[in-house]
Amino acid sequence: MKYSSQAVAKPYFIAAVGLFVGQILFGLIMGLQYVVGDFLFPAIPFNVARMVHTNLLIVWLLFGFMGAAYYLVPEEAERELQSPRLALALFWIFLVAGVLTILGYLLVPYAGLAKLTGNAIWPTMGREFLEQPTITKLGIVVVALGFLFNIGMTILRGRKTAVSLVLLIGLTGLAVLFLFSLYNPTNLVEDKFYWWWVVHLWVEGVWELILGSILAFVLIKITGVDREVIEKWLYVIIAMTLITGVIGTGHHYYWIGTPGYWKWWGSIFSAMEPIPFFMMTVFAFNMVNRRRRNHPNKAATLWALGCAVMAFLGAGVWGFLHTLAPVNYYTHGTQITAAHGHMAFYGAYVMIVLTMISYAMPQLRGRVANNERAQVLEMWSFWLMTVSMVFITLFLTAAGILQVWLQRYSENPQPFMVVQEKLALFYWMREVAGLVFLLGLVLYVASFFVQGEEVQVVEGGTAEAAA
Template sequence: MIKIEYRTQRLSLRFFLLMLVLFLFQMLFGLIIATQHVDPTLLAGIANFNILRAEHTNLGILWILSGFIGTILFIGPLLSKRELAAPWLIQILFYALIIVTVWNVATQSLAADGVAGWWAGQPWLQEGLEYLEAGRAADVVIFIGFAILAWVVLRTFPPRREWNEIHWGLAIGVTALTFVWLFGVFFIDRLDLQEYFRWYVVHYWVEGVWEVIHISLVGFLLVLMFKADVKSVGYAVFWGVALVWLSGLIGNAHHYFWIGTPAFWQFWGSLFSALEPLPLVFCFWHIYLDAHQDNKPLANAPAFYFILGSVVLEQVGAGILGFTMTFALTNVWSHGTWVTPSHAHLAMFGTFGMLGIASAYYAVPLLRGVKSFDQRLGRVAFWLVLTGMLGIAFAFAIGGTIQVFLYRSMGLNWFGGEVFPAMQFYKVLIPIFGLVFAVGTGLLVYDLLTLGLRQPSAVVPEPRLHAAPRAGWGSALKGSEASLWLMGMWIFGAIITMGLLSFNLDAVSKGDPTIPYVLAGIGYPGLLLITLLFVWRFLASLQARPQPAAAPEASPAMAQVAS
């Protein structure tokens, strides 16, 4: 029987299960608002689009945080070689997360009744700031929860002289998670200054601090799964964290272009934002090296599938599509249009959501004492959510291109409903791909919630203890080939960037859509298709290796880390 070496690791299970439940509800809210795009009268006056959109966004943050916390609590004792400090505080943290979730859902609709915002005298209930709608009361509870997490992690870690780069990455991450949140708690009556600090939370707390935690967790999970060298992974974590902080702090200024801040931010924001993909390339390249170290077998396929999905969609959604919109001359057209959620969905779910799911697929079997499990359901779920999310991103991107052209050629200065009929086909595609994503979500939630509780499948694929070298699609993936795939992604990203830049041309403003439509029609489908093919190629090369009979046990990995 697989055993957990540290009893307090079991505290992570409740966070993984909460993550799955919240993920399911967030997906359901997304399906509803996608359908409301097609039929705006759906649930009008009962559950309006703006409220459901806020619920969808906030639940996305909460379930991802729950996955992060679960992962940190699971690996904390392994990094520290001792039990978690103050387990009673962790239990408080769990209930605080539930309270914040319920409070957030219950108070979102207050804004529709005018009970929101500082001007209405109700900031404790609902602040009225986009993406930070939760009231001051919830903000304080969240701050206390993050402080608990940081204190537990730092007290659990060994003395600082024994820290490696992964210790430092997580320590910086959980500390910044707590203190950067404070920028979203206080209120400033000057709108431009308020927006300045709000983006510190919306951008830097998510895209900076979360990224530091993401890089550290990915690194350690690779150590556990492939017994990768801790020092080598630590080297990658060090440079990843350094590049995130060095590029991201000033790169945050790409949010300052249109909020009344000085014009010099347009240059500096464009420049440093363009550097932000560098740590993402670094993270992507290291996962290739770790997964191919000594050609070790892929023992837990669903866990690695979602890790790879996290890193690749981070590269595509946060890196490439973020890059295309980061310059002032492209951001002026993409800002506030459907082009933006194409980037946001791939970046948010891909980078952070898939990591939490990957961690759950690694940890839940160990926590429930499952020696081996049928991994086919997890693999199918991965392909459904990956394909569904890429399809959603495609519909947003092409629909957004039409939207931008109509705004540009018609001289509209307000994003109203006048152009919606032209986008109708792509508005229908979103719930269609959303259903594909929903089926995958339902499968993985069912698989993880019932893993170890249901009867095991009678049909488990036989392990391939010896496999002859394969040619073609299932052959070993060499570094040179991986580089070509990555280069191809960025070439399509450059085409998309040129398409957004073309909206500045006089011919486009006079009603000629040829250049932006052709470039978008090549760039977006090409990028998303090459992403799907590359993930398929990467995983096919790993699946061709000899496979063990069971998922990896905890003890050998822990022993390797301890060494």
């Protein structure tokens, strides 16, 4: 760790991993509720489990992004963070607000939570992924503004690199686009139209900039390849991301009441959305192949490469699978969407945060890399989580294809719940894969506590265990 203020990233990473565990537990509860409908009912109804699962995902990824930024920016800007105290204050505000919101979901009926938090004054609740009470949303805006001030001032007063500027653009976009969560028109078409400006333009727009910049940073550090080379790749990748992703929003406008031309715009541009992910995969492998040093943190390298591959598969391939309007006419909102969502979020965003944690956490704990045993355990967790996520995706895809056939394509379409019962086998297999994922996550957490011989860097950048 070059700058002492980078240490503020540590609590963010710890909170991120803690909330990640919570997210997976609620995912497993919900997965079981697909096949055992009254499991934990009425204590945790399905809609609440789903809300907690998705909201925890968003919150822990935001913690991860903020931690990554607090670690990355001082090193790129070559100066201490503008205000480490502000960063820590915002951490506690965000954590308390996030935990209170989740507890609110779990302990108070949703309508009661809306009443309790004064939703009638400024109604923004009740929309998928944006279920947070208005007061929480305002809190997120305050935290985001403080965070951007801190990061922005550090960058503006220090060295400006492509990596930090792309990150800043991504984070600014994240904050600005979240403001649309506070806009809730009464017209349902308009509501959905702008709702996607948060949801789509986050994950298929500005978050990809954050992903690209973090990946570039880690690759610079672990490969030693010239910054200029990596930055050129980064420019092309983010250009393609924005060219395809912004108008690609149109693939959400097919069936919500917008004009028909969106079927063309959405299909054409979103069909190109795999391109930046494809380039990211070539980029990551190319940089590792051209590395000038063997960084002792092998786990971080594995996460970086795995992130590129899984993002390409989940966001690129599985996104393309159902993005063209004639295909989406049948597949919209089926388990195929869930399959895509799971692998894309895991591949692109979960893995990039874990890549950064894997690289930065040892340094925050005073060593260049974790000991060999800890890294082996971490790599086991990588494979368990990644392979199980592949199977989750395959089982959900199979369920989705069958669902489309039985519910929408056949000559005698069957009702939704009748079809759901016929998908039970796939849901059971998904649940088993989910348990394997949890096992991988437990190993991941355990890897932070494994003791062993310190890894030391020797000449040429390779590693060996200390005698």
